[in-house]
Amino acid sequence: xxxxxxxxxxxxxxSSKRYLLLRRCEGRTKGTWGLVGGTNETxxxxxxxxxxxxxxxxxxxxxxxxTIPLETFISTDQKFHFHTYLCTVQExxxxxxxxxxxxxxxxxxxxxxxxxxxxxxxxxxSKINQEKLETVTKxxxxxxxx
Numbered sequence: 652x653x654x655x656x657x658x659x660x661x662x663x664x665x666s667s668k669r670y671l672l673l674r675r676c677e678g679r680t681k682g683t684w685g686l687v688g689g690t691n692e693t694x695x696x697x698x699x700x701x702x703x704x705x706x707x708x709x710x711x712x713x714x715x716x717x718t719i720p721l722e723t724f725i726s727t728d729q730k731f732h733f734h735t736y737l738c739t740v741q742e743x744x745x746x747x748x749x750x751x752x753x754x755x756x757x758x759x760x761x762x763x764x765x766x767x768x769x770x771x772x773x774x775x776x777s778k779i780n781q782e783k784l785e786t787v788t789k790x791x792x793x794x795x796x797x
Contacts, residue, residue: 659704
């Protein structure tokens with residue numbers, strides 16, 4: 652079996668200090684809240700795949716201020732890789748959802764909707780990732796005030 656490589660992003664609005672999540676309406680993860688993202692095509696880098704997935708899932712590539720790699724999860728058998736990014740935007744926006752999603756929410760850290768996609772829940776419950784998000788958002792917020 653070949654590797655499955657996926658990419659996803661947690662959008663963060665600098666003005667509202669909230670994150671964008673989408674609710675899946677298809678497949679085995681139907682009804683769960685997750686990131687914008689999906690599976691990379693064979694010739695794509697994780698970032699190229701993420702840009703494509705963003706356009707497909709929310710209708711356009713928003714004006715991203717910064718992109719920060721947050722985590723790369725690799726399964727124990729090395730066959731599944733998931734690259735998680737934090738993408739900042741100045742203002743919240745209304746996504747134009749594709750057929751994969753039936754809802755979106757801009758939420759505060761810790762105010763995550765339920766049920767979360769299992770992979771996202773694991774990412775957000777990781778103490779290391781919580782500390783990364785807290786540090787990065789504090790720095791971004793300070794920089795936006797300059």
